[in-house]
Amino acid sequence: xxxxxxxxxxxxxxxxxxxxxxxxxxxxxxxxxxxxxxxxxxxxxxxxxxxxxxxxxxxxxxxxxxxxxxxxxxxxxxxxxxxxxxxxxxxxxxxxxxxxxxxxxxxxxxxxxxxxxxxxxxxxxxxxxxxxxxxxxxxxxxxxxxxxxxxxxxxxxxxxxxxxxxxxxxxxxxxxxxxxxxxxxxxxxxxxx
Amino acid sequence: xxxxxxxxxxxxxxxxxxxxxxxxxxxxxxxxxxxxxxxxxxxxxxxxxxxxxxxxxxxxxxxxxxxxxxxxxxxxxxxxxxxxxxxxxxxxxxxxxxxxxxxxxxxxxxxxxxxxxxxxxxxxxxxxxxxxxxxxxxxxxxxxxxxx
Numbered sequence: 344x345x346x347x348x349x350x351x352x353x354x355x356x357x358x359x360x361x362x363x364x365x366x367x368x369x370x371x372x373x374x375x376x377x378x379x380x381x382x383x384x385x386x387x388x389x390x391x392x393x394x395x396x397x398x399x400x401x402x403x404x405x406x407x408x409x410x411x412x413x414x415x416x417x418x419x420x421x422x423x424x425x426x427x428x429x430x431x432x433x434x435x436x437x438x439x440x441x442x443x444x445x446x447x448x449x450x451x452x453x454x455x456x457x458x459x460x461x462x463x464x465x466x467x468x469x470x471x472x473x474x475x476x477x478x479x480x481x482x483x484x485x486x487x488x489x490x491x492x493x494x495x496x497x498x499x500x501x502x503x504x505x506x507x508x509x510x511x512x513x514x515x516x517x518x519x520x521x522x523x524x525x526x527x528x529x530x531x532x533x534x535x536x
Numbered sequence: 537x538x539x540x541x542x543x544x545x546x547x548x549x550x551x552x553x554x555x556x557x558x559x560x561x562x563x564x565x566x567x568x569x570x571x572x573x574x575x576x577x578x579x580x581x582x583x584x585x586x587x588x589x590x591x592x593x594x595x596x597x598x599x600x601x602x603x604x605x606x607x608x609x610x611x612x613x614x615x616x617x618x619x620x621x622x623x624x625x626x627x628x629x630x631x632x633x634x635x636x637x638x639x640x641x642x643x644x645x646x647x648x649x650x651x652x653x654x655x656x657x658x659x660x661x662x663x664x665x666x667x668x669x670x671x672x673x674x675x676x677x678x679x680x681x682x683x684x
Contacts, residue, residue: 409604498584499600502627521606529611536612536619536646 386438390423398448401456402524411523418485425481425523426470464527471516479515486515578662587661591675595657602660607653614654615647 359367388394396403399422406412411420428434453459453466474481488508493501507513517534520526529535566572582601589596605613617626620636635651636644 497582497600521611522604526606526611528609534616534622534625536615536621 386434389438389441390427392421392423395422401459405524409523420485420523424484428477428480429484460527467520467524467527471520474516475514482515482519578664580660581663590672598658598660600660602655607655612647612652612654619647 362370392403402422406422411425413419428437447453451458453462488504491504493505496504503513503518507517508515520529520532520535564572580601580603581599584599586599587597602614607613615631616622617628618631620630622628623630631647631651633643635647638644638648639650
């Protein structure tokens with residue numbers, strides 16, 4: 344094994360015998376673009392609705408009756424809009440975390456609706472915790488507090504947003520749970536009776 | 537004898553259904569086999585202003601939107617503001633104390649299961665003209681008429 348590594352190291356550390364410097368730099372550059380492009384395209388594919396719904400069809404169905412799917416202005420959210428961070432580094436971190444979910448997929452942890460419903464509270468709690476920790480970043484990617492006009496909100500909404508949300512005491516997910524999905528058993532969840 | 541009772545009942549039902557159908561035709565404004573363009577969706581009143589009750593026992597109507605409120609075995613969205621525990625934070629009126637009683641009048645810690653489904657009695661109001669005139673008379677009006 345060590346011999347093998349040593350042999351490769353010798354090859355890599357020596358100057359090229361047959362290929363010109365131009366070929367190596369240009370080739371490396373082109374290959375780099377292809378690798379990076381391919382990597383990003385593949386990763387973006389795992390962010391697409393087609394990819395998510397190829398398994399989570401039940402959740403897609405739930406989403407369809409909510410305002411994040413259909414509404415007066417036709418702006419809509421797809422799964423990754425809320426479930427995957429938009430910034431590149433955070434996105435990579437989340438995608439690496441998702442390797443655990445690939446394991447769950449292979450093990451069939453929630454491969455039936457019954458199994459899914461039994462585990463739903465746990466799964467929801469993961470997402471609530473994630474959004475609580477990042478101050479509901481994925482909500483705020485679209486719903487920017489700076490640009491909220493309270494005069495267009497209903498009395499209750501503007502009251503809550505100008506007090507609890509403005510002071511940072513609460514974040515979006517504290518009140519807006521289950522806005523794109525059906526809720527699991529909420530007994531014992533703060534703010535729910 | 538028995539047969540004649542059955543026929544009478546069927547006949548009575550038939551007449552009742554007939555008159556009902558006539559009523560439907562007047563609000564429908566078209567023959568029963570004609571498919572009409574559906575009316576425009578009405579706006580739910582979202583003003584948050586309490587409305588007068590038409591009679592003392594009337595379940596108060598809801599003065600806000602309740603779209604997508606989940607009320608089922610898992611969660612009760614209404615109670616996340618209107619329960620006893622939540623009413624201070626939410627500043628929403630707590631549901632009546634009768635909702636915390638079982639049918640024998642015993643007080644419970646949580647909302648009674650028989651009162652759980654809010655929209656069985658409490659409903660939102662749309663900003664539309666009623667299709668039929670409402671002939672309801674307020675008790676105050678009746679008392680005033682009587683005293684005259």
